Amino acid sequence: MTVSNDHHKIDIDGKLYEVKWSTQENVKEDQHQPMIVNDKASRLMIFIQWARTKLHNFEIHGGSKDQQEKQEQQLCEAATKGDWKAAEDMEKEHKGILSKVISKDREETALHIATRFNQAAFVEKLVQKLTKDDLEATNIYGNTALCIAATSGAVDIAKFMVQKHNDLVLIPGSGNATPVLIAARYKHNHMVSYFLQMEWILKHMEINQQMELLFSAIATDHYDIALLILKWNEKLALDRDINDDTPLHIMARKSNTIGTKNNLTEWQSCFKPIYKKKMMQIQAYQTLEKMWGIVQNKIDEDKISDFILHPSSMLHDAARVGNVEFVRVLLHKNPKLLLMVDGSGKNIFHIAVENRQRSVFNLIYDMKLFHLDDLLYHFNEENISLLELAAKRADPGHLDRVSGAVFQMHQELLWFKDVENILERTMRIKKGKRTTRELFIQEHKELVKEAEKWVKSTANSCMLVATLIATVVFAAAFTVPGGNDENNGSPMFLSHKWFTVFVVSDAIALISSSTSILLFLSILTSRCAETDFLFWLPLELVLGLGFLFVSVLGMVLAFSACFFLHYGSHISCIPLLITGMAIVPVYWFCVLQWKLWADALAALHASGMSCLLKCRQNKWF
Known part of the structure; x- marks a missing residue:
């Protein structure tokens, strides 16, 4: 048989034996009749006698199983507490223990455990003692120590490992997810930003991973990351996730996120919370403009409507949540989108009135992109007009934007008056025998009682x-x-x-x-x-x-x-x-x-x- 440098552990009658040898020779077994021995101790002695005659540099070290487990437990406690001195002393007594698996249930080394407990100083010194192969060791779930650091968002610990082994960021963990993707899933965007400083990472990521990273960045309002990903791969703006949504659909459903393209004022730069929020809004606006520009450049004009409407109309979604800057950007580039209707036959003016989104209502009104005929547009089988939408009582979620039934009633009445004033020179649509004013009184009867009582x-x-x-x-x-x-x-x-x-x-x-x-x-x-x-x-x-x-x-x-x-x-x-x-x-x-x-x-x-x-x-x- 062929024997190479190796070491083995043999357990006989509760005794743990570590056997080492080194040779590069082809060793042939004796051709004599094999001896049949049933006793375990006798088999060990025969093996040792054979090994000493056939193998070079043969060594055997004996010890109890309990003693080995005690050493592993001590190192595990040292890694948990960040006690580097104790770990270093154990390494001197038991060479190579720092790289061995010491947690049997998770199959983790000291590096995994110290990373899990965020012992940065311990990890920094431990990494210097380990090889690149040691850093690539995985636990029972298939995660490297860097994957664990990505899970907890420990950027300082990740830096120590990446500085020693740059390619460690490409080794996937559980679910075939790379550390940068794991960090994105746990919403540790500071960790994602650190990884993406090495732009070559995106080159080695699969398209579906890049897409997941982009969607995650938009979902967590980290548009600096989104801009970096789009810079690397513009086509991701056209891709869809498992729900068939594009990145633009995700952005459309976020309210109070997109700001203007105006730069920060001097006073805003002085306050950190205001500065961070304003920067996020500016970057969101830049991301929106970039993605919409990609859509207009990559998709034919006659197919843009299908892109917007599937799986739901992003323009109507934006109007529904009051995402006024999203509406502004899309209508500024293509005013004809104002007349686009959803599955119920509603345009975004109807959606703004129905959901009491005054900012969207005022934007569309001020842009003067519609004709009076558009406001009289009937959008369902009951022929409900825009004014009748304003006459209906709003959903509780919209009413709760102000406290007190008095101010809720005030808001409802104000909406009705505003729409009524716009349509005052047009035909008033009746529903049955009731006028829109009668409909308003009927719909808000209970709210008036609540307001009066309050x-x-x-x-x-x-x-x-x-x-x-x-x-x-x-x-x-x-x-x-x-x-x-x-x-x-x-x-x-x-x-x-x-x-x-x-x-x-x-x-x-x-x-x-x-x-x-x-x-x-x-x-x-x-x-x-x-x-x-x-x-x-x-x-x-x-x-x-x-x-x-x-x-x-x-x-x-x-x-x-x-x-x-x-x-x-x-x-x-x-x-x-x-x-x-x-x-x-x-x-x-x-x-x-x-x-x-x-x-x-x-x-x-x-x-x-x-x-x-x-x-x-x-x-x-």
Whole structure:
């Protein structure tokens, strides 16, 4: 038989024997009659005797199985904790143990284990001791240590391995996925960026892997990676995934992702979160422009419609989620796409109205790419018009963009008014015997009830607070701090500056709280018709909350002024402390009521913009 340099382990009666020899000779077995021995120990002795006579440099080392397992366990613990000194000492005693499999269940070496536990310092020193073949060792799942680093996103550990063995990035792991693909699947884009710095990696990747990498980069909003992949292979912009979607279809369904092509402003560069988001939006815009340019260059004009509509219309998907920049880029390059309809016969103007996407609605309107006939287009068997779409109640997901039934009703009414104003010179389509206005009232009957209940409950609570403040500050006006002079009845602190602050603050609090009471009373006595939610109810709510805040602020200032009058000349720290504590209720009032006030202000602003839109329409038509 032919024997080469090798080593073997033999287990006999619980004893583990390591046998080594080295020779390059063809060794022929004895031709004598073989000896039949049943005893295991006797067989070992016969083998050793034969090996010593036939093999050069024969060595045998004996040890217990338990001792071997104990050594492996100790190295495993050292790798887990990152204890390099202990591992180095074990390597001195047991040569080659650092490259051996020490985890039987996963079949992993010390490198696999240290990488899994992110022991970067340990890995750095361990890699220096290992060969390239050792770095290529795989565990039971077929993963190298670099694949494990890609799974956890440990870029520093990956650098140590790649610097030692550059081609390690090409060795696939579980599922035949390379480390860069594994990192993409686990959304470790910093790891993907590191791998793709070596652009030759893309050259060695299969087309389906490149495509998966591109889709993953777009899905996780890392468009710098997407641009790099498209630079290497432009045709990927036309490929489809298992759902038959192209990269453009994926981008179309992402809202608030694509920004403008404008560069960063100076103030945006100063804030890291704002800078990162703005850069992402700019790169998304560049990716969109590049891919749409590829589509226009590579696909015939008569086939672009099929590309857009299959498996779903990317233009309609973008309009549905409010992806206004996506719509802008496609319509700017090809305005005829505006008239494209989906399977239900809807164009993107219908989709924008149906899904209450005001940014898309305003974009299409401002681009002046449509004719009035397009707005009257009937798109299904029931002949539902654009105005009737606006009259229908929106889905809960669209209504929940604003808080409170009042502002939800305001948004619905505003949408109906805007579409109605556009179509005011055209034929109004009826559905059965009902007009679109009647349809709107019927569809929003429950929302009106919810809005009325909510706004009156809010007004009642706020009016109670305003009444309490008015009562307190009114009484304080006649019980001035320090009392009155017995001779002429004048206040004792009349000439003091803090007394002036007290009087002015108290008067402001009284007037503001009284005004707030009247405003909230007006809401309580309102009939809450549909049209009231368009302007007057939001206005009264904004003013009522504003005057209530002023009254709270005036009351707190009057309270603080009293302390300065009594203690300011003797113990200055007490009034300062009390004033600081008095700011707390003012702060919490702002925090707790800010969302409500902001929604009310937004409603008023939208109403004002609607009036401007109507004026612009009159000039246009």
